[in-house]
Amino acid sequence: MHTTTVTKPLHVAVVGCGMIASTVHIPLLARNPNLRLAWLCDVQEEPLRRLAAQYDVQHVTTDYLDLLKDPTVDMVVLATTHTLRVEFIEQAARYGKPVYVEKPMAGTLPDIARILQVVRESGIPFCVGHNRRSAPAILEACAILERHRANPAITPWRLDRNSHLRPPMPEEGETMVLLRVNDDYLTWKPWSFAEGMLLCEMPHFLDLANLFIAREPRRVFAMGSTRLNFTILVEYDDGSIATLTDSGAGTLDYPKELVEITHRGAMIAIDHCLEIRTAGIEGEPFRRTFPSLDTRVKTDKAGIEYFYEAAQQTIAERLRTGDHEIFLGFPDKGHYAHFDRFAACIRGEGETPCDAESAAQATVLTLKALESCRLGMPVRVGPEELHPIVM
Ligand SMILES: NC(=O)c1ccc[n+]([C@@H]2O[C@H](COP(=O)([O-])OP(=O)(O)OC[C@H]3O[C@@H](n4cnc5c(N)ncnc54)[C@H](O)[C@@H]3O)[C@@H](O)[C@H]2O)c1
Numbered sequence: 001m002h003t004t005t006v007t008k009p010l011h012v013a014v015v016g017c018g019m020i021a022s023t024v025h026i027p028l029l030a031r032n033p034n035l036r037l038a039w040l041c042d043v044q045e046e047p048l049r050r051l052a053a054q055y056d057v058q059h060v061t062t063d064y065l066d067l068l069k070d071p072t073v074d075m076v077v078l079a080t081t082h083t084l085r086v087e088f089i090e091q092a093a094r095y096g097k098p099v100y101v102e103k104p105m106a107g108t109l110p111d112i113a114r115i116l117q118v119v120r121e122s123g124i125p126f127c128v129g130h131n132r133r134s135a136p137a138i139l140e141a142c143a144i145l146e147r148h149r150a151n152p153a154i155t156p157w158r159l160d161r162n163s164h165l166r167p168p169m170p171e172e173g174e175t176m177v178l179l180r181v182n183d184d185y186l187t188w189k190p191w192s193f194a195e196g197m198l199l200c201e202m203p204h205f206l207d208l209a210n211l212f213i214a215r216e217p218r219r220v221f222a223m224g225s226t227r228l229n230f231t232i233l234v235e236y237d238d239g240s241i242a243t244l245t246d247s248g249a250g251t252l253d254y255p256k257e258l259v260e261i262t263h264r265g266a267m268i269a270i271d272h273c274l275e276i277r278t279a280g281i282e283g284e285p286f287r288r289t290f291p292s293l294d295t296r297v298k299t300d301k302a303g304i305e306y307f308y309e310a311a312q313q314t315i316a317e318r319l320r321t322g323d324h325e326i327f328l329g330f331p332d333k334g335h336y337a338h339f340d341r342f343a344a345c346i347r348g349e350g351e352t353p354c355d356a357e358s359a360a361q362a363t364v365l366t367l368k369a370l371e372s373c374r375l376g377m378p379v380r381v382g383p384e385e386l387h388p389i390v391m
Helices: 019-031 045-055 064-068 086-094 109-122 136-150 196-213 303-321 335-346 356-375
Strands: 010-015 035-041 059-061 075-078 099-101 126-128 176-182 217-224 230-236 241-247 257-263 266-271 275-279 287-289
Touching: 010 019, 010 064, 019 035, 019 045, 019 075, 019 335, 035 045, 035 064, 045 059, 059 064, 064 075, 064 086, 075 086, 075 335, 086 099, 086 109, 109 356, 126 335, 126 356, 136 196, 136 257, 136 266, 136 275, 176 196, 196 230, 196 241, 196 257, 196 356, 217 356, 230 356, 287 303
Parallel strands: 010 035, 010 075, 035 059, 075 099, 099 126, 176 241
Antiparallel strands: 176 257, 217 230, 230 241, 257 266, 266 275, 275 287
16 A cells, blocks of 8 residues: 655656556556646557546647646656657756656667766756666565675574684675566567567666665676577676576466575565565564555455466456456556655655666666677676766
8 A cells, every 4th residue: 555645746747658658657647646647748649638538637749848848847757668768858858857767768878878967967856767666575675685784694593514614705795686587478569579578678677686786787698589588697896696587488377577685694585576585584574475556356365375366366357358458466566656756856855766877777787788699798887888977
């Protein structure tokens, strides 16, 4: 359940009313008492009229300059594909509008550098839609990892053979992240295969690896097909390694996202944002569960058992009605909270949940992984690419 404190609503404009905006962003923005949907913009008339009527939105346009010129607009959400990024952000900055932009933040290294420059120079509040950063399960996992880093006590039950014969190993301080994505390519739209799931999905997951490891990446090695099945290895400057493996040949009847983090004798596993399992940290419970936002599933189960129930009910509904769009039990991946936190930032009540610099790091890694896949060899990630000097 979301616990938003109600204040004077910010007026929000959404640019790009396609799949993610119409099924996730617009319904969530409409539900948030701190936000008021004031404008919708799309180059196609049909979704504009339908969504404006459905959500009672006053203004529609096919030209985003109209909403940027409106002085009452407090926040713009760019939910087009990455074919529109730099030009829009430059214009929004010119009108002083806070920008929430979907991932990927950009499609090239020069575009990333340019966006950093515009955001720095204009000072506009800025947020990238790496929404998992705001998922309750991810926030909790970060807090557990932070507590363990601050007090990495060895559990009394840990088997330690011959500790008197050797010094502690420095590698114990590295953070190893294993991230598995089980996806079904049939659910993906044709345009997403141009550069593939790697460009579309990996900004989210490389961002999570960066969040948990919290060091500078130095090298990326990716292999496989960039559009469907691939594995990415990222090496960080302290020796930490993230392994991300994504398969588009899986099934959404099974939980999609598993993250396993090991660090100084501890394991923190985040299963599909529905549960966290922890081991090797004294005082932390083995399992915590997190509710889905979907109230349609009829069950009192929680965590992964909830997902299995939701999947069985989804299958039964699809077979009964023939409606393959039905999907029950979607976990809370932080979309609502990400908007809410960014709105608080615009009101001067907190930090942006995903600033341009951290988003740039995840986007640079994504582009480097694409390059590595194509070259068939590891590629270096330099500080000059992660932190470009913009003049
Ligand atoms: N955060 C998430 O969970 C998540 C999930 C899915 C997609 N996304 C991201 O969201 C973005 C959009 O994905 P989608 O699947 O909704 O794409 P989509 O193709 O369904 O929608 C894009 C929309 O933008 C409109 N558009 C294009 N150019 C425009 C312009 N100049 N002005 C106004 N509208 C314009 C198109 O007409 C279309 O309706 C992508 O970058 C994608 O990676 C994020």
